[in-house]
């Protein structure tokens with residue numbers, strides 16, 4: 001992969017140039033000791049060593065609420081609304097890029113989701129090797145610690161003021177070189193980046209799945225009747241927070257609003273979540289996952305089996321956001337999978 005060395009003092013001018021054409025978002029410190037992506041402007045301090053972005057980055061491709069169609073019955077018109085601003089996400093960790101790659105695959109399959117794909121095409125992604133691991137995260141044991149696609153550039157801090165920048169697309173390289181030539185990365189710089197990656201993977205192993213993540217689907221196959229589902233589900237508040245913060249949850253509800261004369265209106269979609277009691281409510285007041293146990297189990301089957309069966313990878317990238325979001329402390333996939341694994345070792 002082509003790579004260049006970039007110095008911190010060069011980055012500021014680059015950000016200023018990129019922000020002329022794109023809304024640039026960067027990781028920054030926010031209240032409560034957390035981090036989140038915020039718009040970049042002069043004076044904003046980039047948290048290169050952030051551990052986890054509090055909110056999922058899916059909001060840049062699949063906003064919490066999005067208009068789809070505006071209609072006018074009198075004029076007999078209906079127009080699709082494509083709002084896809086040019087945006088640049090600078091500093092996305094590998095596991096979150098994996099989450100985006102999974103959404104790309106899902107949204108392109110079957111009837112392609114044109115709204116998502118328009119936003120995705122308009123979004124430049126610059127990856128960043130993590131320097132810290134959130135205490136709730138377990139991505140290094142979920143096969144999500146590295147990524148080889150889905151980014152335009154990938155940055156690794158190799159010294160106090162130096163980066164190794166790998167090229168992931170022609171678009172990324174053009175943006176990187178727009179201000180002038182850069183030094184191609186030396187063998188030493190590549191080695192420093194490799195060591196930075198190994199170091200963070202090692203740090204991640206302190207909070208890990210106790211077995212190979214590829215075993216998760218087969219494990220869940222055997223655990224449909226585990227007593228764990230009921231035990232955990234008894235504490236579930238059906239708040240849906242674990243769905244909303246998850247980078248790979250993408251379910252939405254479509255609704256319409258019209259003016260008082262029922263002439264003009266808009267069809268829009270909003271995030272939905274399988275942990276909400278109304279999610280599976282259909283006509284006739286029938287709810288096909290009415291029990292907390294059914295909803296709770298479904299979430300883990302979805303993360304650990306159903307997505308794998310269809311796409312060949314887990315629906316959980318181990319970011320740990322759901323662990324942080326759950327007020328009753330039951331939404332921890334690592335803990336659930338480890339507990340099921342442990343129990344399975346004592347079965348015949």
Ligand code: SF4
Pocket residue numbers: 242245246247248249303315316317318319320321322323333
């Ligand atoms: S299930 Fe939890 S840990 Fe896994 S990707 Fe979703 S939010 Fe992250």
Ligand code: SF4
Pocket residue numbers: 235236237238239240241242243275325326327328329330331
């Ligand atoms: S965040 Fe926790 S309490 Fe809320 S729906 Fe998810 S598992 Fe249930």
